[in-house]
Amino acid sequence: xxxxxxxxxxxxxxxxxxxxxxxxxxxxxxxxxxxxxxxxxxxxxxxxxxxxxxxxxxxxxxxxxxxxxxxxxxxxxxxxxxxxxxxxxxxxxxxxxxxxxxxxxxxxxxxxxxxxxxxxxxxxxxxxxxxxxxxxxxxxxxxxxxxxxxxxxxxxxxxxxxxx
Numbered sequence: 001x002x003x004x005x006x007x008x009x010x011x012x013x014x015x016x017x018x019x020x021x022x023x024x025x026x027x028x029x030x031x032x033x034x035x036x037x038x039x040x041x042x043x044x045x046x047x048x049x050x051x052x053x054x055x056x057x058x059x060x061x062x063x064x065x066x067x068x069x070x071x072x073x074x075x076x077x078x079x080x081x082x083x084x085x086x087x088x089x090x091x092x093x094x095x096x097x098x099x100x101x102x103x104x105x106x107x108x109x110x111x112x113x114x115x116x117x118x119x120x121x122x123x124x125x126x127x128x129x130x131x132x133x134x135x136x137x138x139x140x141x142x143x144x145x146x147x148x149x150x151x152x153x154x155x156x157x158x159x160x161x162x163x164x
Contacts, residue, residue: 004149007156008037014163015046015096020124022159023092024050025063025084027075028102028118032152048094053084059101063087076101078119078135085121086133096124096163098155104147116140118151122162134162 015022024034034050037043051062056075059065065083073079084099102118109115116139123133136158140150 004036004153004156005039007153007160008040010160011037011156011163012040012043012046014160018095018163020095021046021048021092023048023088023094023097025059025088025097025099025121026050026052027054027059027084027100028104029100029148029151029155030054032148033098033100033155036152036156048092051088051091059084063091074113076103076113076117076119078121078137081119081121082123082133082135083121085123085135086131089123089125095126096122096159098122098159100151100155102147102151104144104151106144114139116142116147118147118154120151120155120158122155122158124162132162134158 031052053059053062056070060067063084064087069079081099085097089097099121103109103115105115119137121135125131140147
């Protein structure tokens with residue numbers, strides 16, 4: 001199994017090779033992805049900034065997520081993940097951004113969105129005219145920390161797939 005350190009090194013290598021920078025918008029992971037990536041020496045060469053936007057108000061104020069999207073789809077939705085990623089990328093002036101919003105538990109879940117539901121967004125601004133955003137919902141199991149760690153690893157692995 002690939003370790004978190006191995007996949008973060010791979011992200012760094014890919015971003016450096018392309019001359020791209022990264023921004024993050026995290027909710028349920030609370031900065032876990034930022035911490036993992038900035039554990040690497042030299043990360044300041046490619047890591048632009050991270051936003052921890054736990055509350056809906058923070059998502060709106062810091063990332064420009066329209067309140068109507070949160071009201072219509074809920075904070076844990078691909079629509080919000082997309083707006084978070086695109087807001088982080090734009091505000092940071094980064095080439096690439098990742099967003100994560102979910103329900104880590106042990107409470108807060110529902111029949112429609114159980115604990116372990118996590119929505120991701122990855123956006124890449126390849127050129128001024130070419131932007132690509134991909135979103136995905138995953139369902140993780142385990143306790144709060146396990147859900148957060150699985151979300152961290154999935155977010156980073158998803159970025160590697162897009163960068164290759």
